[in-house]
Amino acid sequence: MVVTIIGVGLIGGSLAITIKENGFASHIIGVDASEENIDKALRRRIIDEGASLEEAAHRSDIIVVATPVDAMKSVLIQVLDLVDQQVVLDVGSTKKALLATVKSHPKRGRYVATHPMAGTEFSGPEAAIPNLFDHKCTVFCDIEDSDTDAIDIAKLLYASIPMTITYLDAHAHDIHTAYVSHISHISSFALALTVLEKEKNENRIFELASGGFGSTVRLAKSSPDMWTPIFRQNRDNVLDVLDEHINSLARFRSLLIKNDFQTIYELIEQANTIRKILK
Amino acid sequence: MVVTIIGVGLIGGSLAITIKENGFASHIIGVDASEENIDKALRRRIIDEGASLEEAAHRSDIIVVATPVDAMKSVLIQVLDLVDQQVVLDVGSTKKALLATVKSHPKRGRYVATHPMAGTEFSGPEAAIPNLFDHKCTVFCDIEDSDTDAIDIAKLLYASIPMTITYLDAHAHDIHTAYVSHISHISSFALALTVLEKEKNENRIFELASGGFGSTVRLAKSSPDMWTPIFRQNRDNVLDVLDEHINSLARFRSLLIKNDFQTIYELIEQANTIRKILK
Numbered sequence: 001m002v003v004t005i006i007g008v009g010l011i012g013g014s015l016a017i018t019i020k021e022n023g024f025a026s027h028i029i030g031v032d033a034s035e036e037n038i039d040k041a042l043r044r045r046i047i048d049e050g051a052s053l054e055e056a057a058h059r060s061d062i063i064v065v066a067t068p069v070d071a072m073k074s075v076l077i078q079v080l081d082l083v084d085q086q087v088v089l090d091v092g093s094t095k096k097a098l099l100a101t102v103k104s105h106p107k108r109g110r111y112v113a114t115h116p117m118a119g120t121e122f123s124g125p126e127a128a129i130p131n132l133f134d135h136k137c138t139v140f141c142d143i144e145d146s147d148t149d150a151i152d153i154a155k156l157l158y159a160s161i162p163m164t165i166t167y168l169d170a171h172a173h174d175i176h177t178a179y180v181s182h183i184s185h186i187s188s189f190a191l192a193l194t195v196l197e198k199e200k201n202e203n204r205i206f207e208l209a210s211g212g213f214g215s216t217v218r219l220a221k222s223s224p225d226m227w228t229p230i231f232r233q234n235r236d237n238v239l240d241v242l243d244e245h246i247n248s249l250a251r252f253r254s255l256l257i258k259n260d261f262q263t264i265y266e267l268i269e270q271a272n273t274i275r276k277i278l279k
Numbered sequence: 280m281v282v283t284i285i286g287v288g289l290i291g292g293s294l295a296i297t298i299k300e301n302g303f304a305s306h307i308i309g310v311d312a313s314e315e316n317i318d319k320a321l322r323r324r325i326i327d328e329g330a331s332l333e334e335a336a337h338r339s340d341i342i343v344v345a346t347p348v349d350a351m352k353s354v355l356i357q358v359l360d361l362v363d364q365q366v367v368l369d370v371g372s373t374k375k376a377l378l379a380t381v382k383s384h385p386k387r388g389r390y391v392a393t394h395p396m397a398g399t400e401f402s403g404p405e406a407a408i409p410n411l412f413d414h415k416c417t418v419f420c421d422i423e424d425s426d427t428d429a430i431d432i433a434k435l436l437y438a439s440i441p442m443t444i445t446y447l448d449a450h451a452h453d454i455h456t457a458y459v460s461h462i463s464h465i466s467s468f469a470l471a472l473t474v475l476e477k478e479k480n481e482n483r484i485f486e487l488a489s490g491g492f493g494s495t496v497r498l499a500k501s502s503p504d505m506w507t508p509i510f511r512q513n514r515d516n517v518l519d520v521l522d523e524h525i526n527s528l529a530r531f532r533s534l535l536i537k538n539d540f541q542t543i544y545e546l547i548e549q550a551n552t553i554r555k556i557l558k
Contacts, residue, residue, distance in 0.1 A: 003348050007411075015312065033506070034311065040384060040431040060519065061448055062298045066300060074325075099421040103436075110419070110436050117487050117488075117489040117537065118489050118490065119489070119490070119491060120490070121491075136489055137486055137487055137489070139487065144302075158317065166486050166487070167482070170417050175481075176481070176483075176484050176487050177487065179474050179477050179484055180474065180484060180485065180487045180488040180489075180492045181487070181488075181491055183473070183474075184491050184495040184496070185491065186472065186528065186531050187466055187470055187495060187528070188550075189531070189546065189550040190524060190527035190528045190531060191463065191466055191524060191527070191545055192528075192550040192551075192553040193546065193549060193550050194453070194458075194520065194523045194524045194526075194527045195307070195458050195459065195462075195553075196550070196552060196553060197523070198458050198520075199466055200449075200525075201466055202454075202455070204445070204455075205455050205458055205459060206459070206556045207445050208396050208416055208418065208445070208455050208456065208459045208460070208461040209396075209460075209556065209557070210396045210397050210415055210416070210460070211398070211399070212398060212400075212463050212464065212498050213459045213460060213463050213557075214370065214557050215494040215495070215497050215498070216463040216466060216467060216494070216498060217463070217494055217495075217553055217557060218494050218557065219491050219494070219495060220550040220551065220553045221551055221553060221557065222547070222551075222555050223551075224543075224544045224545075224547035224551070225548075225550050227547055228540050228543055228544045228547065231535065231540070231543060232538075232540050234464045235535055235538070238483070238535060239532065239535050239536065241477075241532065242528065242532050242535070243532070244473045244476070244477075245469060245470060245473045245528065246525060246528050246532065248469035248470070248473045248523065249322055249465070249466070249469045249521065249524065249528070251469075252465050252468070252469060252521065253518065253521050253522070256510065256514055256517060256518050256521070257518065259511075259514070261507050261510065264503075264510060265503045265507045266505055267468065267472065268501070268502075268503035268506055268507065269503050270472060270475070271468040271469075271471040271472050271475070271500075272499065272500055272501075272503070273475060274471040274474075274475060274499045274500060275500050277478075277488065278488070278493050278496060278497065278500065
């Protein structure tokens with residue numbers, strides 16, 4: 001298969017490395033708004049060649065849109081305007097707005113909306129790594145709008161990695177990702193800002209930071225170019241979850257004020273049941 | 280050196296393994312309120328023998344108090360009542376209340392207040408691991424109240440691991456740890472509760488959870504026996520930092536409501552500067 005990756009950053013680049021290494025793709029064409037990214041991706045052998053969107057779409061069996069989610073709307077329409085029998089995938093973190101945009105496109109059937117649930121706090125071609133997606137989960141959204149043969153090819157791609165596939169409608173996808181991904185990022189950004197503010201007066205505060213702080217704040221290194229558009233497109237769900245999270249924190253606050261450590265103990269025990277999910 | 284460890288859990292047990300392996304301790308005596316913990320620690324060869332507090336204190340050169348911080352106050356007084364020339368250390372996560380308790384004890388000079396800044400979300404002797412403390416930082420508090428020879432022996436112990444040593448007064452220590460450790464735990468507990476609450480209605484939500492969620496919520500697995508006493512003893516500082524953290528989150532909330540994504544972008548860029556601290 002010849003595969004075009006539009007946006008050769010963390011996600012697109014990692015996918016390119018993986019499906020080339022496992023033999024699913026025989027040839028990878030990179031398309032990127034940044035000439036520098038194409039150069040980096042060529043030097044790191046993430047892609048076999050760079051090309052224009054038109055040329056790449058014409059010569060590919062599969063086209064994967066892996067840009068930030070704000071650019072994705074117009075790029076996806078451009079791609080669908082170009083394709084005939086090719087299969088088009090996106091790998092974006094929000095789905096409802098994107099799918100509404102292409103709902104009545106004449107080539108909608110060639111497109112399968114997917115979200116491989118994996119990432120790191122780094123970005124750009126230099127952040128692309130093999131094994132990022134190994135044994136993780138990909139969500140397929142609203143597949144009733146995709147052609148059967150396009151779905152089958154998308155399944156083959158993800159099975160080759162290998163990833164498991166879960167099916168959700170776009171609405172449910174965006175709610176779920178607000179809970180298991182987007183709120184974690186806001187929490188980390190806010191925690192980093194809280195501690196950085198304190199550090200202005202207390203230079204030595206970070207000498208004491210160890211593993212626990214590092215893991216909670218790791219996501220605060222994530223790119224604003226990737227995450228601002230995600231928060232914009234999933235604003236309503238993110239606001240709902242953020243309200244609930246602020247309420248959870250306010251509950252701890254109120255218990256601390258009341259010196260009700262028995263209830264704090266019980267809340268921690270409840271929180272511990274997250275063990276059944278996180279191995 | 281013969282070293283007694285009181286409380287052979289995650290911290291005490293890991294310290295025992297480390298200083299036995301590196302040769303600093305020739306013999307380790309374990310003291311624990313739980314007979315089962317002593318059995319586990321013996322079976323895992325974390326300690327060489329179990330003994331009563333009186334016998335262990337009498338036969339040791341160094342006595343390390345590694346219980347949860349609520350038990351520490353009375354245990355530390357008991358130990359200081361027993362010692363003559365032995366050196367006594369604690370490894371607790373809060374210091375102000377503990378140091379106030381022993382301020383005028385006739386044997387105060389034999390005691391050095393230390394806090395090795397390392398841990399995991401697990402607890403008990405089964406959680407004890409070598410290398411937990413390698414190249415991390417230990418805080419020594421209020422050393423002007425400790426005898427010079429006791430400080431020197433404490434320095435040798437931590438240098439053997441090796442750990443670096445930072446000096447803070449107890450008041451500053453408790454503020455700093457509220458920022459770089461205690462708030463991370465409350466944030467994780469609250470995030471776990473938020474998502475677990477949602478899961479009651481949406482069984483499949485965790486299929487999608489990947490690395491980012493895992494690292495932000497990892498600390499939510501931490502023991503209520505260890506953390507409730509920490510929050511009790513450091514209540515005022517934790518409340519201050521929690522207020523600031525809730526304000527940070529409320530700022531994101533207000534920007535989302537106003538659709539001010541430009542400022543959100545700038546806040547994320549600010550949060551990114553945490554990179555200079557977290558490698």
